[in-house]
Amino acid sequence: MTPPTVHQEAMDQEAVHQQTVPAEAAAVTLVGRSSSVFSRVARIFAAELAVAHGFRVVPDLLSREPGDYAGNPALRLPVLETRQGAWFGALSICRQLRRLSTRPVAVAWPEDFDQPLLANAQELTLQAMATEVTLIMNQLAGSGESAHQRKLEDSLLGSLGWLDRNVALAREALARDALPREALPGARWLSYLEVTLFCLVTHLEFRSVVPTAGYAQLGEFCRDFGERRSARDTSYRFDT
Ligand SMILES: N[C@@H](CCC(=O)N[C@@H](CS)C(=O)NCC(=O)O)C(=O)O
Numbered sequence: 568m569t570p571p572t573v574h575q576e577a578m579d580q581e582a583v584h585q586q587t588v589p590a591e592a593a594a595v596t597l598v599g600r601s602s603s604v605f606s607r608v609a610r611i612f613a614a615e616l617a618v619a620h621g622f623r624v625v626p627d628l629l630s631r632e633p634g635d636y637a638g639n640p641a642l643r644l645p646v647l648e649t650r651q652g653a654w655f656g657a658l659s660i661c662r663q664l665r666r667l668s669t670r671p672v673a674v675a676w677p678e679d680f681d682q683p684l685l686a687n688a689q690e691l692t693l694q695a696m697a698t699e700v701t702l703i704m705n706q707l708a709g710s711g712e713s714a715h716q717r718k719l720e721d722s723l724l725g726s727l728g729w730l731d732r733n734v735a736l737a738r739e740a741l742a743r744d745a746l747p748r749e750a751l752p753g754a755r756w757l758s759y760l761e762v763t764l765f766c767l768v769t770h771l772e773f774r775s776v777v778p779t780a781g782y783a784q785l786g787e788f789c790r791d792f793g794e795r796r797s798a799r800d801t802s803y804r805f806d807t
Contacts, residue, residue, distance in 0.1 A: 595667065596621040597660070598637040599645035600628075602805045604696050604770040605657040606645040611762050612661040614797035615755070616668035620647075624806045628707060661759065675746040675758035685745060685760065688737040691726040692764045698723045699767070699776055723777060730764065731782040738788065765792045773803040 597613065597620050599606030613620050625635055625644045633639060637646035639655045646653050647660040654663050658677070665674055677693075680686040698719050705716060737760070742748045746756050768785050771777055779785065792798060 594650050595619070596623055596648040597645055598623045598625060598648060600625055600806055602773070602803050603644060604699065604766050605643075607766045607770070607801050607803065608657040608759075608762050609645045609647065609660045609664070610801040611766070611795075611797045612664045612757070614800055615670075615757050615795075616664050616672055617670050618664045618667050626806075628704065657763075658759065661762075670755070673746060673751050673756045675741060675756070675760065677759055679745045680760075682740065682744065684733060684737055684740050688730065688733060689760050689763070691729055692760065692767055695723055695726040695730070696763065696767050696770075698726075699771060699774075702776055703774060720777075727771075727777070727779075727782055727785070731784045734764070734784045734788050761788075761792055765789055765798060769793070770803060 595618060597606070597609055599609065599622070601622075601624070610622075612618075623637075627635065630636075631642060633642060636642055636644055637648055637653050639646050639653070641655065643655070645657060645660060646655055647663055649663065649667075654660050662676075665672075677686075677689045680689060702716070702719055702723070710716070741758055741760065746758055748756055764785075765788070768779055768782070768789050772779050
């Protein structure tokens, strides 16, 4: 069976958002920022999985008070507050959102990747996100130029180049091996890889960290993934 087109998928997403959510999910609060790359990963998962949640903004990224990060001693966001307790970090949050959801959504997680192409795509995406955060935080804190700063920039550009060369193949492999979409008639699917990659590339644009126009394949991927309602509804913006 031919996988649904992006347009069909976008229509499916309308249905996702209309679905009633479990009562337990109403007591869920995401602590993050609308401008944060890792927070957007969690927000997209929550939208795709139709998990209702509150949103609380962390006002100051330079705060050294764990209480400002819902108790996360690593002083990082996002955090998901639930009746069970607080979940630190985007991956754990997305897994918990999956557990809270009643939507029949097939999800490919990082540990599902048993071939180097997909495993490396995931690793380079997550590392690029972490590197980008460090570059932004250095800028925010007013740290000057250093050899390490230049290495971080090389790392980010090298990873983006690799991802641009491999994103099309990786998506094919994802659909064929990790998330056989043709075997999921009428179902929805989601991969941590695609969500994180989309959040990364669009965040690099949003924060003007590096020019992204030269990464044609990544641009094409973002246009395609960006048609999902979950992506449209979570555009980056600075909280007031
Ligand atoms: N491992 C964490 C990383 C989260 C992260 O780095 N978040 C950024 C915001 S997007 C942050 O808290 N930055 C503050 C800092 O670096 O001090 C995750 O996967 O969620």
